[in-house]
Amino acid sequence: MVTSKTLDYGQPSLQGTIRIPGDKSVSHRSIMFGSIAEGTTTVEGFLQSDDCLSTIDCFSKLGVEITVDGEYVRIESNGIQAWNEPNEILYTGNSGTTTRLMLGILAGSPISSVLIGDESIQKRPMKRVTNPLKQMGAKLIGRENGQYTPIAVEGTSLQSIHYKMPVASAQVKSAILLAALNAEGETVVEEIETSRDHTEKMLQHFGASVSVEDRTIRLQGGQKLTGTHVVVPGDISSAAFFLAAGAIVPNTKLTLTNVGLNPTRTGIVDVLQAMGAKLCINDSENNSHEQMGTIEIETSEVTGTEIGGDLIPRLIDEIPIIALLATQAVGKTVIKNAEELKVKETNRIDAVVNELKKLGANITATDDGMIIEGPTSLHGGELKTYGDHRIGMMAAIAALITSSAVTIDNPECISVSYPNFFEQLDSVVLASL
Numbered sequence: 311m312v313t314s315k316t317l318d319y320g321q322p323s324l325q326g327t328i329r330i331p332g333d334k335s336v337s338h339r340s341i342m343f344g345s346i347a348e349g350t351t352t353v354e355g356f357l358q359s360d361d362c363l364s365t366i367d368c369f370s371k372l373g374v375e376i377t378v379d380g381e382y383v384r385i386e387s388n389g390i391q392a393w394n395e396p397n398e399i400l401y402t403g404n405s406g407t408t409t410r411l412m413l414g415i416l417a418g419s420p421i422s423s424v425l426i427g428d429e430s431i432q433k434r435p436m437k438r439v440t441n442p443l444k445q446m447g448a449k450l451i452g453r454e455n456g457q458y459t460p461i462a463v464e465g466t467s468l469q470s471i472h473y474k475m476p477v478a479s480a481q482v483k484s485a486i487l488l489a490a491l492n493a494e495g496e497t498v499v500e501e502i503e504t505s506r507d508h509t510e511k512m513l514q515h516f517g518a519s520v521s522v523e524d525r526t527i528r529l530q531g532g533q534k535l536t537g538t539h540v541v542v543p544g545d546i547s548s549a550a551f552f553l554a555a556g557a558i559v560p561n562t563k564l565t566l567t568n569v570g571l572n573p574t575r576t577g578i579v580d581v582l583q584a585m586g587a588k589l590c591i592n593d594s595e596n597n598s599h600e601q602m603g604t605i606e607i608e609t610s611e612v613t614g615t616e617i618g619g620d621l622i623p624r625l626i627d628e629i630p631i632i633a634l635l636a637t638q639a640v641g642k643t644v645i646k647n648a649e650e651l652k653v654k655e656t657n658r659i660d661a662v663v664n665e666l667k668k669l670g671a672n673i674t675a676t677d678d679g680m681i682i683e684g685p686t687s688l689h690g691g692e693l694k695t696y697g698d699h700r701i702g703m704m705a706a707i708a709a710l711i712t713s714s715a716v717t718i719d720n721p722e723c724i725s726v727s728y729p730n731f732f733e734q735l736d737s738v739v740l741a742s743l
């Protein structure tokens with residue numbers, strides 16, 4: 311295990327093209343839906359990251375036949391009724407998506423199982439999922455009344471629910487919808503803000519009928535899914551690191567291809583445009599059920615902005631890198647309504663503020679976000695990742711603009727979402743003149 315990595319780029323510029331690797335959210339769901347469906351599912355563009363491999367491992371333990379060949383995955387399943395009861399604990403690693411969505415899937419399955427994740431997952435709140443699932447009749451037992459893993463699930467028959475979500479969360483929405491597939495009656499989920507809709511899109515892609523009107527989703531239970539072909543777009547949350555780098559590193563021009571452009575995920579593009587970044591987007595024709603295209607970005611004068619409200623779920627995972635971007639913007643950037651950051655892989659408000667302060671940023675934590683004053687020249691330092699991939703990548707991008715080296719602990723944590731991050735970064739770095 312590599313315990314630290316020192317990044318000393320001098321004063322680089324970035325030039326070139328990066329093909330953005332598969333979307334983590336869509337990759338997880340492709341395995342889950344392929345395992346629930348009857349027949350063969352093939353997946354193209356799958357993200358072979360630690361988190362997505364945790365999902366594959368869990369379904370393999372249920373007897374689903376999954377073969378991985380690079381970005382290509384084949385899933386053979388006879389449907390949920392044919393799953394085996396696992397004689398091992400299902401290990402969800404560092405992945406909140408795997409843990410929460412599997413709880414929804416397993417609740418209405420014919421099997422009993424136990425889920426556990428790594429140290430970070432064991433601290434992340436699960437009641438947001440176990441409470442509505444219990445209201446549907448799920449039999450779940452976990453620490454602190456179902457708040458923390460390990461959680462034991464005894465699959466049982468479920469009833470539909472009309473659920474008004476207290477938080478904007480695609481994981482909560484998805485867990486309920488996946489449970490609803492095996493529940494009696496029509497389930498209705500009302501969101502407070504629109505969160506990423508990959509589950510709704512994939513339900514339709516696998517042949518289910520789901521109605522979405524404004525922020526209300528309706529799904530009739532008892533629908534069967536049929537295996538299909540899934541094309542996974544590139545992950546805009548991964549592209550975000552290169553979008554920010556493209557804007558703030560001098561003499562830079564980057565082309566990012568294969569980028570997922572699902573409108574529930576493109577908040578980062580809205581923010582870059584509001585800050586005055588020079589970027590150009592080309593939607594491409596493709597055979598994915600999700601929108602995708604190419605984004606070109608170049609060095610830009612950026613200005614501070616305000617980020618809050620319904621924009622937050624559309625860029626929640628991009629806030630660490632947006633904070634770094636804001637340190638280079640003229641004026642004040644205010645990020646608010648983002649308290650969900652406190653329950654990610656680590657408390658991302660504290661982590662971002664602590665680490666960027668170490669580099670000399672003018673940044674202050676608030677109850678629901680942060681305030682950044684820019685522009686500030688950043689210096690090097692020793693940064694902690696807190697085992698959080700997004701903090702690790704923020705620190706690595708910061709190293710491109712610091713006056714001296716940045717050392718990060720535990721660079722390997724980045725592989726939960728972006729295993730070839732450093733390789734792709736190195737491919738576009740032009741050494742200083």
Ligand code: SPQ
Nearest residue numbers: 335404405406407478479480481482627654655
């Ligand atoms: O899967 P995990 O660990 O929760 O991953 C994160 C991330 O930064 O990659 C969050 F920590 O992404 C979530 C995202 O924040 C992935 C996700 C999904 O695929 O449905 C939804 C978001 O979480 P939430 O809690 O808002 O539903």
